[in-house]
């Protein structure tokens with residue numbers, strides 16, 4: 001049941017919006033994953049696509065502003081096969097998508113050539129591939145269905161189809177891992193010669209297979225060493241560490257994900273998808289059957305307030321310009337973090353170092369406390 005929104009003053013946005021579409025299907029659930037997805041039947045896929053197309057039409061009519069990023073995530077969008085064209089056509093017919101929009105889809109290494117071909121012909125210009133590791137034993141423990149060779153072959157197929165803007169997901173601090181195992185994974189990812197890498201420290205989330213049978217994980221010190229070694233490695237290879245978990249070659253930052261961290265507007269469609277539009281945050285519950293019957297959102301909160309903007313901007317290498325918020329006077333209180341090499345202070349701009357990014361939650365909380373005392 002849709003919740004009534006609280007009345008708030010409309011927020012004026014200076015930026016184009018981003019559109020996220022969730023495809024909640026996976027043929028097998030990975031052991032660490034808590035994203036919302038179900039194992040699909042052909043009927044369920046068809047019913048979901050029909051509901052999604054109806055929702056796209058409805059929401060396109062409600063939000064006639066320009067969108068300059070589209071991100072199709074999941075789940076596994078590549079299960080759509082050639083229906084990716086139907087989806088992209090509907091998006092472009094119903095939303096005001098800029099001519100030079102960044103249009104991303106997530107894929108797994110088993111993505112079909114058909115999907116890649118229909119995708120590129122329908123305007124997809126960025127691929128994010130879930131690889132996670134270049135080690136077959138680790139891939140097996142993670143519950144992935146591909147091997148390191150499958151991952152490499154998939155990247156080569158994606159390139160040969162004409163895609164240039166490619167990102168891969170990497171996980172570090174994997175079960176039984178150490179710095180030696182990490183080095184070989186980093187070499188594997190570097191050898192793929194792709195312009196963007198998203199890297200996450202494995203965390204055991206509730207309601208995952210790992211939460212029931214947790215494998216032996218490296219201790220906190222080893223996780224920290226792995227994270228810092230990875231940051232050094234990719235920076236030495238010419239990648240910019242532009243966000244806590246993201247590395248890119250110049251010009252290949254994820255424009256869509258930057259909207260989240262810059263607190264810009266995005267609209268999400270599909271079960272579990274979140275939105276931030278007109279100053280309000282809302283989401284679809286994680287229930288595909290209800291979405292198919294009636295795709296209603298629930299109100300979450302008012303968004304875009306100062307503390308939230310500060311928290312999100314501190315995730316970025318570009319950091320936080322304190323003068324934008326009239327907070328220059330907190331600089332002397334940040335000296336302790338600078339002395340401990342946790343933050344950089346450049347005039348009135350502050351940003352987290354790699355060491356600071358590793359403990360970002362506590363640094364961001366400390367900065368927010370200082371900000372709170374000053375607003």
Ligand code: SF4
Pocket residue numbers: 025026028029030033034035037074075076108130
């Ligand atoms: S990691 Fe990706 S492929 Fe694996 S279950 Fe999660 S969404 Fe599906």
